Amino acid sequence: MKILALDVGQKRIGVATCDRLEIAATPHSVVKAGKNAVDDVAKIIKNEEVEYIVIGLPISFDGKERESCERARYFKNELEKKTDLPIEFVDEKFTSKIAETSLIEAGMRRENRKNVIDAVAASIILRGFLDQRRIQREREEENQA
Numbered sequence: 001m002k003i004l005a006l007d008v009g010q011k012r013i014g015v016a017t018c019d020r021l022e023i024a025a026t027p028h029s030v031v032k033a034g035k036n037a038v039d040d041v042a043k044i045i046k047n048e049e050v051e052y053i054v055i056g057l058p059i060s061f062d063g064k065e066r067e068s069c070e071r072a073r074y075f076k077n078e079l080e081k082k083t084d085l086p087i088e089f090v091d092e093k094f095t096s097k098i099a100e101t102s103l104i105e106a107g108m109r110r111e112n113r114k115n116v117i118d119a120v121a122a123s124i125i126l127r128g129f130l131d132q133r134r135i136q137r138e139r140e141e142e143n144q145a
Helices: 037-047 067-080 094-106 110-144
Strands: 003-008 012-018 024-031 052-057 087-091
Touching: 003 037, 003 067, 003 110, 012 037, 012 110, 024 037, 037 067, 052 067, 052 110, 067 087, 067 110, 087 110
Parallel strands: 003 052, 052 087
Antiparallel strands: 003 012, 012 024
8 A cells, every 4th residue: 555654844744655565665755834735745645646644643752742743633634625545643753853863874964954854754654654554464364363
């Protein structure tokens, strides 16, 4: 299934996709947040023939939802007006930090990191989601055996 993941931020929205076999989660692009963001993401969904959408939900350690969660929920609501695809929230703790660390370790300069970090964070969100799906399928197969 072709799945798209979003890391919704205040200034940018990271986009990642996976292949139809759900093996590789790949950074796709970064969309500028703002009034055209939902339409821009809807175009990507159509062009990439996406079948399912996941959005990172940055719930804090104390379990409270802050402004960033409101932003993600708002974006989901607006995106639902543009598509009838299923949209699911997934936990996105540490994804931006992991993305930044991996880009630093890869030797990417700071000015270049800011252009891709959100898409890399979205790919980490998607990788976690794909891993959960795989584990769930394996458990279901074991229970059927």
